Amino acid sequence: MTRVTTSPPYVRYQADLERPFPGEEELVRQIVGAMESANRQVAAKHRHGLRDAHAKSHGILAGELRIEPDLPEHLAQGLFAAPRSYPVIMRFSTSPGDLRTDRVPAPRGMAIKVIGVDGPRAVDDGAATQDFLLVNHPTLPFGTVGAYAELQKVLERQHHQSDLRQRSTRLVARVLTRLRFPLPRIAEVLTTPNHHVLGETFHSMAALRYGDHVAKISAAPLSEEVRALTGRPVGRRAGESALRDLVADFFAHHSAEYEVRAQLCVDVDRMPIEDASVLWPEELSPHHRVAVLHLPAQDAYSDARRRYADDVLSFSPWHALEAHRPLGSIMRSRRVAYPRSSDFRHTVNGVQEREPASIDELPA
Numbered sequence: 098m099t100r101v102t103t104s105p106p107y108v109r110y111q112a113d114l115e116r117p118f119p120g121e122e123e124l125v126r127q128i129v130g131a132m133e134s135a136n137r138q139v140a141a142k143h144r145h146g147l148r149d150a151h152a153k154s155h156g157i158l159a160g161e162l163r164i165e166p167d168l169p170e171h172l173a174q175g176l177f178a179a180p181r182s183y184p185v186i187m188r189f190s191t192s193p194g195d196l197r198t199d200r201v202p203a204p205r206g207m208a209i210k211v212i213g214v215d216g217p218r219a220v221d222d223g224a225a226t227q228d229f230l231l232v233n234h235p236t237l238p239f240g241t242v243g244a245y246a247e248l249q250k251v252l253e254r255q256h257h258q259s260d261l262r263q264r265s266t267r268l269v270a271r272v273l274t275r276l277r278f279p280l281p282r283i284a285e286v287l288t289t290p291n292h293h294v295l296g297e298t299f300h301s302m303a304a305l306r307y308g309d310h311v312a313k314i315s316a317a318p319l320s321e322e323v324r325a326l327t328g329r330p331v332g333r334r335a336g337e338s339a340l341r342d343l344v345a346d347f348f349a350h351h352s353a354e355y356e357v358r359a360q361l362c363v364d365v366d367r368m369p370i371e372d373a374s375v376l377w378p379e380e381l382s383p384h385h386r387v388a389v390l391h392l393p394a395q396d397a398y399s400d401a402r403r404r405y406a407d408d409v410l411s412f413s414p415w416h417a418l419e420a421h422r423p424l425g426s427i428m429r430s431r432r433v434a435y436p437r438s439s440d441f442r443h444t445v446n447g448v449q450e451r452e453p454a455s456i457d458e459l460p461a
């Protein structure tokens with residue numbers, strides 16, 4: 098008897114999967130302009146240039162990305178095509194473009210810079226890095242440039258800064274209601290608990306090219322010590338920089354492993370590329386481990402590292418291989434936003450931006 102095996106219909110990447118959002122260029126101009134003016138105010142307050150978003154760092158780590166051996170063809174794509182290892186620099190952060198207390202929950206970020214990758218670039222930047230920028234939520238509530246710009250307008254009308262993530266819970270609730278967001282989504286945004294950052298699972302939220310296919314990327318705790326931190330509350334009496342202290346204390350004694358996973362798109366209607374607010378159902382396509390991120394014990398927050406990560410380094414989804422081109426209107430807006438934020442920060446601080454060519458550029 099012949100066995101017929103069918104593989105799921107992994108969507109094949111092609112350029113026309115992306116569709117411009119109506120009025121996209123103007124919307125991106127507005128979004129980036131609003132972020133930039135908020136950033137100028139923050140820089141004036143601190144007399145130092147910070148990132149437009151994710152300004153506060155909690156730990157800066159050297160590690161290794163080990164691509165899984167024997168991946169099936171649909172997962173052995175782009176950076177993940179062959180089982181080799183790459184040096185990485187990682188930065189944990191919190192989303193506002195200002196330095197806020199860690200006592201209050203806010204979206205947390207994990208930025209991964211893979212060093213020494215080969216292949217055609219998504220943009221002509223002459224670099225050899227692949228960045229993955231992840232946040233501890235699977236979707237972006239304002240998942241198109243239209244929704245994102247609308248949010249900013251409402252906030253501005255209320256004479257506040259542009260970034261939702263900096264606002265008080267009551268204001269956010271009001272804005273979301275005025276934008277006619279469904280109640281469960283409002284609750285989801287507002288009830289984020291304040292958990293130990295190292296136990297969180299981080300997501301690309303938006304889609305990217307995955308070689309011949311399209312995927313969302315995530316990173317989840319794998320080793321026992323970081324899995325044990327999942328859901329562990331940050332104490333109410335924690336200090337302003339509780340997360341930095343937790344990360345530094347952890348890596349003073351422990352190593353950590355995270356699994357890097359790809360969720361491939363199998364249905365462009367139910368797993369849209371142009372709207373990052375839609376959760377891609379795991380029943381349609383599970384997250385598959387494609388690599389392990391290994392982080393040895395180390396000093397995760399020396400002054401030299403903080404200065405290097407906050408002032409010299411830039412992470413961007415557009416530091417990318419063409420095989421991992423960011424997709425959808427939110428990703429396209431980031432192509433303009435990140436260099437603008439980074440240029441401003443480097444100019445204000447009189448620091449030369451430099452994409453690392455070797456892990457040795459990360460100070461001890």
Ligand code: HEM
Nearest residue numbers: 148149150151188206208230231302303411412434438439
């Ligand atoms: C898919 C949704 C998004 C994710 C997962 C994400 C994630 C992140 C992360 C993790 C960082 C910190 C990087 C670091 O450690 O240096 C960051 C920074 C930043 N994000 Fe986003 N972000 C998203 C959407 C956006 C959007 C829509 C904008 C604006 C259009 C934006 C603007 C910025 C800027 C300007 C920075 C600072 C860049 C720099 O100065 O180096 N992000 N983002």
